[in-house]
Amino acid sequence: MGAAAVMAAALAFSAQAQDAARGAALAEARNCAQCHGPRGVSDTPIIPSLAGQQAEFTTLQLILFREGIRRVPAMVEPMRGMSDQQIEDLAAWFASLPSERRADRGPANPALMARGAEISAGRNCNACHLPTYAGRANIPRINHQREDFLEHTLAEYRDGARVGTDTNMNGLMNGLTDGDIRALAHFLAHQE
Amino acid sequence: MKQHIRSLLAAGIMLSPALAFAQAPAAPPAWQQGRPAEMSGSTLAPHAPRLTVTAPDAIPVAALRVPEGFRVELWASGMPGIRAMALGPNGTVFGGTRVIGRVYAIRDVNGQRQTSTFMSGLEQPSGLAVRDGALYIAAMHRVLRVDNVEANLTNPQPVDLTAAFGQATEAHHGWKHIAFGPDGRLYIPRGVPCNICDTDGDRFALIESWLPNGTDRRIEARGVRNSVGFDFHPRTGQLWFSNHARDWAGNDNPSDTLHVAARRGEHHGYPWCAGGFQDPAVNGRLCAEFPPPALILGPHVAPVGTHFYTGTAFPERYRGAMFIPLAGSWNRERLSGFEVITVREGEGGRLIREPFLTGFRDEANNRFIGRPSGALTMPDGSLLISDQQNGAIYRISYGR
Numbered sequence: 001m002g003a004a005a006v007m008a009a010a011l012a013f014s015a016q017a018q019d020a021a022r023g024a025a026l027a028e029a030r031n032c033a034q035c036h037g038p039r040g041v042s043d044t045p046i047i048p049s050l051a052g053q054q055a056e057f058t059t060l061q062l063i064l065f066r067e068g069i070r071r072v073p074a075m076v077e078p079m080r081g082m083s084d085q086q087i088e089d090l091a092a093w094f095a096s097l098p099s100e101r102r103a104d105r106g107p108a109n110p111a112l113m114a115r116g117a118e119i120s121a122g123r124n125c126n127a128c129h130l131p132t133y134a135g136r137a138n139i140p141r142i143n144h145q146r147e148d149f150l151e152h153t154l155a156e157y158r159d160g161a162r163v164g165t166d167t168n169m170n171g172l173m174n175g176l177t178d179g180d181i182r183a184l185a186h187f188l189a190h191q192e
Numbered sequence: 193m194k195q196h197i198r199s200l201l202a203a204g205i206m207l208s209p210a211l212a213f214a215q216a217p218a219a220p221p222a223w224q225q226g227r228p229a230e231m232s233g234s235t236l237a238p239h240a241p242r243l244t245v246t247a248p249d250a251i252p253v254a255a256l257r258v259p260e261g262f263r264v265e266l267w268a269s270g271m272p273g274i275r276a277m278a279l280g281p282n283g284t285v286f287g288g289t290r291v292i293g294r295v296y297a298i299r300d301v302n303g304q305r306q307t308s309t310f311m312s313g314l315e316q317p318s319g320l321a322v323r324d325g326a327l328y329i330a331a332m333h334r335v336l337r338v339d340n341v342e343a344n345l346t347n348p349q350p351v352d353l354t355a356a357f358g359q360a361t362e363a364h365h366g367w368k369h370i371a372f373g374p375d376g377r378l379y380i381p382r383g384v385p386c387n388i389c390d391t392d393g394d395r396f397a398l399i400e401s402w403l404p405n406g407t408d409r410r411i412e413a414r415g416v417r418n419s420v421g422f423d424f425h426p427r428t429g430q431l432w433f434s435n436h437a438r439d440w441a442g443n444d445n446p447s448d449t450l451h452v453a454a455r456r457g458e459h460h461g462y463p464w465c466a467g468g469f470q471d472p473a474v475n476g477r478l479c480a481e482f483p484p485p486a487l488i489l490g491p492h493v494a495p496v497g498t499h500f501y502t503g504t505a506f507p508e509r510y511r512g513a514m515f516i517p518l519a520g521s522w523n524r525e526r527l528s529g530f531e532v533i534t535v536r537e538g539e540g541g542r543l544i545r546e547p548f549l550t551g552f553r554d555e556a557n558n559r560f561i562g563r564p565s566g567a568l569t570m571p572d573g574s575l576l577i578s579d580q581q582n583g584a585i586y587r588i589s590y591g592r
Contacts, residue, residue: 056240063243063272068313069293084244084272127235138240165291166238167363171225 018055023093026086030078040097047074048149052099057140058091060165070163099134099144101192108190116187119180123172133191138165143191150185226387226473227440238522239563241291243272246582252561256551258588261507264549267576267587268305271296274578274585275565276369276497278320278327282342285568285585286310286327287578288320290367295320295329297345298585311348318420319370321378323404328378330368333359335380335406356406360385360395369420369497374429377401377410381433383418388438388463388473397462399433399453413451415459415482417466421498426512430454432486434495434516437466439523445469448493449485450516450535450543458483487543492521493529497566497578505573506590509536515548517564517577527553530560532567532577549577549588 027033032050037043040051050058064070066079066087082090120126129135133143142150156162158173158181173181227234246269253266273289274296280286287296295317297310311317311329319330327341329350335357336350357380360366365383373379381399384391391397399413399422412431422433431453437446446469451460464471465479467488489495496519501510513536518529532549552562566578574589 060240060243063292067293069291069315088244124232127233128237165241165243168237 018088018092020089020092020096022086023089023091026090027093032078032090035074040094041102042146042149045146046148046152047146048153049099049102049145050094051097052134052144053091053094053141054135054137054139055088055091055095056137057135058094059088060138062087062090064163064165099141101144102146102189105147105189109186112183112186113190115180115183116185119176119184120187125172128168133188142188145189147185147189150188151181154181154184225389226438231440236523236525239560241273242581242583243292245270245272246584251579251582251584252551253584253586255561256549256586258549259546262588262590264586264588267585268298268307269582269584270307271298271585272583273580274583275318275580276320277566277568277576277578277585278322279568279570280322280327280342281325283571284342284345285576286320286322286341287566287585288318288329289580290316290318293317293331295327299345308345310345311350316367319368319380321370321372323372323376323378328370328404330359330370330380332363332366332368333357333361335359353406357402358406362396365418367420369422371422371424372404373401373431374424375401376404378404379412379422379431381416381419381422383416383420383436384462387440388471390463399431411457413453413458413460415462416451417462420496421516423498423500423514426500426502432498432500432514434489434498435460435466435485436494437469437491438463438471439492441469441471441473442491443524443526444491446471447491448489448495450487450489450495450498450514451483451485454483460485487535487545489516489518489533490528492524493518494520496564499567499569501575502569503573503575506575510534512536515567515575515577517567519563519565519580520553520560527558527560529553530563532564549586552579 035044035047036050040049042049065075066082128139129142135141154173157169158176160170248269251266251269256264258264271287273292274287276288278286285298293312293314294309295311296307298305298307314331317329317331321328325340327338329336335353337353338348338350360382362385364385368381371379379399379401382396384396393414397416398411399416399419401410401412416435418436419433422431424431433451435449437448446466449467459482461482463474464477465482467485468479470479495516497517499515501513501515513534515532515534517532520530521528530553531547533545534548535543535545538544553560562579563581564577565580568576570576574587577586
């Protein structure tokens with residue numbers, strides 16, 4: 001059976017109605033842009049962009065923040081009292097914003113690109129995140145992201161400091177050096 | 193064991209997370225460990241949980257099927273991730289979860305269910321058991337006890353028994369199902385910290401029992417890869433447990449199994465043998481050396497919350513029968529499981545297996561619309577089944 005059928009299985013039952021317009025109003029009221037940038041493109045070091053992110057991934061992460069499972073102090077206040085419906089609306093809003101390659105990204109360093117490509121191929125990053133690294137469903141988009149955030153968060157997975165919906169990413173980072181992670185982040189940030 | 197370790201290495205299989213660290217860059221995540229090279233392009237991966245509330249009208253109760261004469265209805269909803277259930281002496285149903293970290297409390301007030309999040313922010317509190325009015329919660333290696341629990345539903349102050357029980361802290365297969373036996377002891381399983389690996393057989397691949405205060409540890413069963421469902425036979429008191437077999441050995445091998453712990457401390461086969469499947473990746477001992485399982489449940493079906501029905505409202509043939517929710521496969525191209533089966537004793541003790549609650553699996557599209565993950569007999573003789581994917585509990589009753 002092909003990959004499409006497997007993905008269909010993973011999608012399971014569709015989520016209930018989400019409303020991007022309600023999400024936009026809520027993002028405005030809670031000032032998500034203060035940290036995550038206008039229209040979901042972050043200008044702040046180590047804070048991720050949210051534009052064009054997979055809605056299911058964003059939903060799951062916001063629940064993990066609200067429940068105190070993924071522990072990020074800066075996200076405690078924004079999530080306070082947030083209902084599931086509001087979270088799904090926010091996720092729909094950020095998913096609807098265009099994702100583009102960053103205007104401020106520097107030139108690609110050939111040595112880092114080669115090392116990053118090698119690790120990504122060896123650990124099948126694209127089997128889950130797709131060959132474009134745009135992600136699917138609960139698996140996030142990791143192209144167009146801030147390079148410093150990618151480096152920071154991959155190191156957190158490796159060091160057991162980031163808790164996700166499962167331990168996939170923690171296991172995948174086993175044994176990588178800081179240099180390897182820098183190369184991976186550089187490689188991902190330079191995907192189209 | 194030396195010999196065995198060498199044979200594992202020869203098969204190219206990681207032994208333990210610690211060894212895997214030393215051997216970068218080949219370290220796979222635990223669920224992917226043991227996957228042969230020819231499957232490395234596989235897109236199979238564990239299913240994502242749903243952590244948001246599913247509205248009652250989106251819960252697929254109308255698609256569910258039960259045998260003639262039974263009725264299935266939605267009993268409670270709005271509890272993302274609910275799995276194991278335990279009943280308090282005054283009728284409160286407690287529900288455990290994994291990723292979302294919550295324990296729920298559900299009360300029936302004048303025929304309406306009132307649900308609340310009883311505790312939150314725990315790490316995978318999937319194990320629940322009630323004794324002498326206290327709720328015991330197993331959250332990975334932590335063990336908590338809430339005394340006089342139904343009088344403390346709003347502000348529980350748990351007693352932390354973690355140190356006394358001294359459970360291994362390795363995360364993989366560290367989530368637990370727990371239950372009190374007829375002997376008054378607390379039964380706690382400890383799965384293996386990998387897919388297929390060599391482990392310390394006194395710390396992993398076990399079902400243990402303890403006095404409720406965390407003393408007098410006893411090993412009840414060995415060689416059990418990962419059991420997240422067991423119960424005690426209503427007549428014999430024997431421990432019956434289900435077991436999850438390894439992944440990445442093919443679509444149809446090995447099968448998950450149901451076992452009886454006939455002799456205390458007996459070895460049930462891991463890592464060499466799973467339900468008659470002699471693992472080609474592991475040399476050493478033969479299937480013939482271990483007691484055969486009571487029943488082969490099927491490849492990758494994922495039994496969660498094995499339960500003996502103790503009511504009398506169901507017809508004769510179901511009294512004392514076992515109900516096994518099969519939460520369903522991920523490591524298989526065609527989905528398997530996603531149903532509740534019954535297992536009962538026929539003539540001469542022969543076990544008869546039948547489907548009981550079906551409709552969670554959409555065969556035509558190879559997708560699922562729910563994952564049954566817990567079973568509980570209620571005082572009125574009805575049976576509750578939890579569905580972790582829809583955050584719901586169904587009630588199954590007979591007649592009328």
